[in-house]
Amino acid sequence: MGGALTGRRPCVFLRPRPGAFARGRTTPVGASSQAVHGFAVPAELAAMDRALELARLGPAHGPNPRVGCVLLDADGRTVAEGWHEGAGTLHAEAAAVAAARASGTPTHGTTAVVTLEPCNHTGRTPPCADLLLDAGVDRVVYGLADPNPRAAGGASRLREAGVDVVGGVRQEAAAELLRVWAGAVRAGRPWVTLKLATSLDGRVAAADGSSRWITSEQARAHAHRLRAEVGAIAIGTGTALTDDPALTARTPDGRPAAHQPVRVVVGLRDLPATGRLQGPGGELVHVRSHDPAEVVAVLAEREVRHLLVEGGPTLAAAFLRAGLVDEVVAYLAPVLLGAGPSAVADLGITVVDQALRLRPRSVEQVGPDVVVVAELAAGGEPPLPAPGSPTTVEGPGSGPAREEH
Ligand SMILES: NC(=O)c1ccc[n+]([C@@H]2O[C@H](COP(=O)([O-])OP(=O)(O)OC[C@H]3O[C@@H](n4cnc5c(N)ncnc54)[C@H](OP(=O)(O)O)[C@@H]3O)[C@@H](O)[C@H]2O)c1
Numbered sequence: 001m002g003g004a005l006t007g008r009r010p011c012v013f014l015r016p017r018p019g020a021f022a023r024g025r026t027t028p029v030g031a032s033s034q035a036v037h038g039f040a041v042p043a044e045l046a047a048m049d050r051a052l053e054l055a056r057l058g059p060a061h062g063p064n065p066r067v068g069c070v071l072l073d074a075d076g077r078t079v080a081e082g083w084h085e086g087a088g089t090l091h092a093e094a095a096a097v098a099a100a101r102a103s104g105t106p107t108h109g110t111t112a113v114v115t116l117e118p119c120n121h122t123g124r125t126p127p128c129a130d131l132l133l134d135a136g137v138d139r140v141v142y143g144l145a146d147p148n149p150r151a152a153g154g155a156s157r158l159r160e161a162g163v164d165v166v167g168g169v170r171q172e173a174a175a176e177l178l179r180v181w182a183g184a185v186r187a188g189r190p191w192v193t194l195k196l197a198t199s200l201d202g203r204v205a206a207a208d209g210s211s212r213w214i215t216s217e218q219a220r221a222h223a224h225r226l227r228a229e230v231g232a233i234a235i236g237t238g239t240a241l242t243d244d245p246a247l248t249a250r251t252p253d254g255r256p257a258a259h260q261p262v263r264v265v266v267g268l269r270d271l272p273a274t275g276r277l278q279g280p281g282g283e284l285v286h287v288r289s290h291d292p293a294e295v296v297a298v299l300a301e302r303e304v305r306h307l308l309v310e311g312g313p314t315l316a317a318a319f320l321r322a323g324l325v326d327e328v329v330a331y332l333a334p335v336l337l338g339a340g341p342s343a344v345a346d347l348g349i350t351v352v353d354q355a356l357r358l359r360p361r362s363v364e365q366v367g368p369d370v371v372v373v374a375e376l377a378a379g380g381e382p383p384l385p386a387p388g389s390p391t392t393v394e395g396p397g398s399g400p401a402r403e404e405h
Pocket residue numbers: 196197198203204205209210211212214235236237238239240242243266267268269270289290291292310311312313314315316318341387
């Protein structure tokens with residue numbers, strides 16, 4: 001049954017029966033690719049569900065997407081599994097092929113079920129499309145077309161080599177899994193989540209500027225999990241100087257999380273040499289600018305895909321005015337302050353028709369608090385132009401962009 005690299009044959013179990021398949025969508029995969037329709041049979045759909053589970057084992061914070069892969073034999077049985085464990089490690093397809101080889105199982109004639117279109121790009125590792133061809137894979141079923149123009153084209157490459165390729169299978173689930181990463185890749189900058197932690201009357205500090213513990217311990221633990229999933233956290237110099245935060249990600253028992261995001265402070269004033277920001281944690285980068293576009297450009301160079309803007313109100317408003325917020329995560333505590341700064345400074349909105357209206361994604365109770373997650377419309381025009389200013393960046397590793405993958 002095993003097919004050779006040349007003279008490929010269709011897998012018997014893969015012939016779709018009425019009612020037994022899911023139709024793949026037309027999947028434009030790049031400027032040079034053909035749009036195709038295909039079908040996935042139940043064994044492949046189950047394998048895709050498993051591949052999505054495997055993908056979630058990978059890190060959310062890295063420059064690379066979370067991807068899972070399952071290899072099926074001609075009878076639809078799982079031969080091997082793999083997932084991507086982060087930049088510099090094997091891609092999911094390579095991990096699955098390596099797992100098959102390690103167990104002495106042939107990969108010729110198998111079907112690779114993979115959550116993201118196999119890449120056609122040499123970065124830190126060779127193209128996955130070539131790897132699958134070398135492995136003698138007969139058929140490839142993938143979820144999401146690669147949004148990265150530098151890596152896309154794997155499906156075309158495989159088809160041209162005679163492999164049967166079906167795209168768009170469980171596409172919505174794959175797109176949801178890669179929402180932040182794909183949003184960042186499409187925009188060419190980090191996906192920006194604005195975090196707000198406010199009283200019920202929308203204030204982030206009391207009149208004297210003190211802001212510790214407005215939200216509950218449970219909400220803070222939730223926010224620390226979010227920190228552990230992002231590549232960088234940004235605050236303005238105002239928050240850095242008022243609160244002296246450490247900006248670290250911690251586990252519920254107070255220990256440092258395994259991944260520490262880059263700590264970014266935005267503003268012209270100097271930072272104290274002895275503050276908690278100088279202590280253990282992620283790399284500290286001081287962007288001496290008032291322009292959020294400069295901040296995201298600095299982080300894009302470092303391959304940061306997800307930036308968490310934690311305020312304060314001045315920086316939050318600057319990112320919103322610049323049209324550089326993709327999503328808001330708002331923690332609302334059942335607390336009233338009556339005075340003190342509100343979560344977002346002036347946006348230049350004077351009439352309610354100009355309000356920034358967000359699309360809610362979720363509302364969740366966390367301890368006594370409520371967490372609202374809402375997205376801004378993609379590609380929205382900023383209400384006001386961002387103020388420009390000269391920029392300097394301080395911090396190690398501000399070198400040229402590296403290749404992704
Ligand atoms: N509850 C919460 O979750 C939370 C979170 C964060 C902060 N806070 C509270 O917020 C208060 C601090 O508010 P804040 O607004 O001063 O903090 P901020 O937004 O962190 O910092 C403001 C400073 O950042 C610099 N900056 C950066 N980009 C700017 C821009 N586009 N336009 C103008 N200035 C820019 C300016 O300082 P330079 O002069 O140095 O350039 C400005 O004074 C504190 O009381 C803090 O506790 C609460």
